[in-house]
Amino acid sequence: MPSVWFELLATCPHTGARRGRLHTPHGMVETPAFMPVGTQGTVKTVGSEDLEALGFEQVLSNTYHLGLRPGSERIERLGGLHEFMSWKKSILTDSGGFQVMSLAQMLKIDDEGASFKSHLDGSLLHLTPERSIQIQGQLGVDISMALDQCPPYPASRDQVADAMRRTHLWAPRCLSARRQGQAVFGIVQGGVYEDLRVESASVICDLPFEGFAIGGVSVGEPTELQYPVVKYAAPLLPVNKVRYLMGVGHPKDILNAVSCGIDLFDCVLPTRMARHHALYTLNGRVNIMGKKWEEHNGPVDEGSVFPQTERYSAAYLRHLFKASEPLGARLASLHNLGFYARLMREIRESIVTQSWPELAERYRLA
RNA sequence: GGGGAGUUGCCCGAGUGGUCAAUGGGAACGGACUGUAAAUCCGUCGGCGGACGCCUACGAAGGUUCAAAUCCUUCACUCCCCA
Numbered sequence: 001m002p003s004v005w006f007e008l009l010a011t012c013p014h015t016g017a018r019r020g021r022l023h024t025p026h027g028m029v030e031t032p033a034f035m036p037v038g039t040q041g042t043v044k045t046v047g048s049e050d051l052e053a054l055g056f057e058q059v060l061s062n063t064y065h066l067g068l069r070p071g072s073e074r075i076e077r078l079g080g081l082h083e084f085m086s087w088k089k090s091i092l093t094d095s096g097g098f099q100v101m102s103l104a105q106m107l108k109i110d111d112e113g114a115s116f117k118s119h120l121d122g123s124l125l126h127l128t129p130e131r132s133i134q135i136q137g138q139l140g141v142d143i144s145m146a147l148d149q150c151p152p153y154p155a156s157r158d159q160v161a162d163a164m165r166r167t168h169l170w171a172p173r174c175l176s177a178r179r180q181g182q183a184v185f186g187i188v189q190g191g192v193y194e195d196l197r198v199e200s201a202s203v204i205c206d207l208p209f210e211g212f213a214i215g216g217v218s219v220g221e222p223t224e225l226q227y228p229v230v231k232y233a234a235p236l237l238p239v240n241k242v243r244y245l246m247g248v249g250h251p252k253d254i255l256n257a258v259s260c261g262i263d264l265f266d267c268v269l270p271t272r273m274a275r276h277h278a279l280y281t282l283n284g285r286v287n288i289m290g291k292k293w294e295e296h297n298g299p300v301d302e303g304s305v306f307p308q309t310e311r312y313s314a315a316y317l318r319h320l321f322k323a324s325e326p327l328g329a330r331l332a333s334l335h336n337l338g339f340y341a342r343l344m345r346e347i348r349e350s351i352v353t354q355s356w357p358e359l360a361e362r363y364r365l366a
Numbered sequence: 367g368g369g370g371a372g373u374u375g376c377c378c379g380a381g382u383g384g385u386c387a388a389u390g391g392g393a394a395c396g397g398a399c400u401g402u403a404a405a406u407c408c409g410u411c412g413g414c415g416g417a418c419g420c421c422u423a424c425g426a427a428g429g430u431u432c433a434a435a436u437c438c439u440u441c442a443c444u445c446c447c448c449a
Contacts, residue, residue, distance in 0.1 A: 039402050060401070098401045106403095119403045150401075187401090218400040226400090246401040253400070268402050275405040276398085291395070321405090322393095329405050 004143055004183035004210045006031075006242040006263070012351045016234065016261035019351040022058075022211075022242050024090040024142040024183075026082065029057040031242065031263040032351075034254070034344045035092060036337055037271065040065050041075075041085045044271050045330040046337065048087040054334070054341045057089050058142075060266040063135050064096035064103075068118055068125055072138035080140030092143040092266075095132045095174075097187065098247070101150040101219065109149065111169055129170040130177040137179040145213065145246075146174040148187040153221040160191035163216075168203045175207060185244060187215040192225045194232055201236035211264075212237045213244040218253070218267075227256055234260040251280065251343055251366040258347055259356070270340045274332035277321045280339040284365045288332065293318045301335070309335045339366075 003025050010019040022029040036043040036051060039062045043051060051059060061081060066072060075084050081091055099116065100107060106117040113128030129147040136144035147170050149163040167189045178184050186209035190196030205212055214233050217226050230245060234257070237243045244264035245257045254265055270280065277289045281301040286293075288300060296314040309331050320328030343363065350359040 035401095037402065044402085045405080062402080065402085092401095094401045099403090102401095103403070145401080148401095213401085215401070220400090244401090249400045265401095267400050268404090269400055272399065272402065272404065272406085276407095277405090278399090287396085289395090324405075326405075 002183065002210055003181045006211065006240065008240065010352055012259075012354065012356060014354065015259035015356055017258050017347075017351045017356065018261055018263055019348055020242070020263055022090075022264070024058070026088060026090040026142050027057060029090055030348060032254075032258045032344060032347050033058060033264055034340050035060040035264070035266040036340075037266055037268045038085070040069075041081060043333075043337075044275065045326070045333045046271075048085060050334060051087070051337075052089070054337050055345070056337070056341060059087065059089075059091055061091055061093050061139070061141070062096070062099075063093050063132050063139075064099040064116065064125070064127065066093075066139060067096070067127075067135045068120055072135040076138040076140065082140065090143070091139075091141040092185075093136045093139060093141045093145060094246075095136065095145040095147040096127050097145065097148040097150050097215065100148075101152050104152070111166060113147075129173040133174050133177040133182070133184065137182050142183065143211065144178070144182055144184045146171050146184055146186050146209070148189060148215055150189070150216050150219065151191060153191070153219045155191065157191075157193060160189070160193060160216075161196060164189040164196055164200050168200070171204055171207055175209070183210040185209055185211040185213050187213045187246070188233060188237070189216045190233075191216055192221060192229055194228075197229065197233045198236060201233065205236065205238055209241070211242040211244060213246050214262075215246045217245065218247040218249050223253070226253065230257050230260045230262065234262055251340070251363055254343065255347070255360060255363060270336035271333050274336045275329045277328070277332065279332055280336050280366060282362065282366055288314060288318050289321055309338065
């Protein structure tokens with residue numbers, strides 16, 4: 001048995017939704033699942049004990065950022081990333097592929113790899129597929145992502161095809177660079193072009209990865225373009241392996257993708273929105289800085305989510321943000337992560353109880 | 367009592383004759399954010415009207431000038447120094 005494997009428990013008869021379990025060295029992840037994003041080994045403003053209390057079973061962290069600071073060798077000497085951030089459950093790391101896009105202006109890329117000029121001090125970080133996998137191995141995470149080239153949106157078909165070709169070139173090199181027992185997920189590229197997605201899936205899914213991801217979405221394309229990609233790309237991935245949609249997304253995007261057969265998600269939205277004073281509720285996103293909350297002496301979201309945040313009034317939360325008190329960002333982060341945790345829990349239940357339409361209706365405004 | 371500095375839009379603060387409804391900050395109000403260089407970025411911010419514009423504004427009142435936040439006179443208030 002490989003260190004990471006997927007167990008499909010049920011499939012929704014009406015949609016493509018799947019209920020499953022992702023088994024990792026640091027425990028089981030009930031899917032569909034959402035991973036909070038902890039780029040620098042921390043889900044901003046919340047601690048590992050909070051993530052446990054919220055019920056998350058896997059977090060995402062980042063190869064590029066941790067490789068640069070404090071360095072993967074140091075983290076390895078300190079006992080690995082789990083030990084470093086005192087997180088006992090599963091960790092998946094992004095390979096740095098997203099930074100190939102987001103930090104493109106300080107990057108040189110060729111078939112060999114990507115050379116970053118560090119955003120911290122200008123020093124050079126050479127990220128090859130081998131080095132990316134090596135760093136993730138040193139971090140000791142449960143799941144490493146293959147290094148890919150994630151093209152931005154908009155990008156020409158030629159650029160997308162070129163990024164895909166390079167991603168395919170790198171995929172086998174990632175597999176041969178892994179440590180004994182290191183699980184690696186492959187990434188399908190191809191942008192918004194169906195034929196490229198088909199080609200990419202056939203290449204990537206032919207390789208012995210432990211799981212498969214759809215990359216290159218949620219990079220700025222409109223929803224009307226993202227949904228079709230997920231719809232035709234998800235079924236191209238093996239049924240018996242976990243399917244991960246990278247970087248998604250809004251609650252409605254997650255609902256859509258689950259119904260297309262996606263099992264795993266990550267997104268900065270709940271935590272970033274929280275720091276930008278936006279709170280998720282079943283009635284839509286709320287800007288807690290808004291004047292209307294000035295004297296609202298009750299929680300923003302009645303009947304919400306995380307007891308630790310429900311005790312605080314909207315007026316108080318607004319005040320914390322107005323006064324730039326860090327507690328505001330923290331409470332809002334807990335609130336939003338609580339919202340996402342509940343969303344995923346209800347998604348999992350709905351697949352089993354076959355109450356998908358009711359669920360979709362419940363989150364209609366979210 | 368004598369000498370000096372000052373009073374600008376919600377606040378701080380530039381501006382010393384026309385290009386000023388007035389630079390910059392902050393506050394306030396609104397918006398964006400999807401594998402995090404993001405507790406960030408963008409917009410509005412005297413009133414009315416679509417733009418052009420008109421009205422009211424730079425302590426108060428008068429004056430000089432084609433033209434004043436800017437120059438002169440008086441008054442009010444604030445701060446500093448010397449007695």
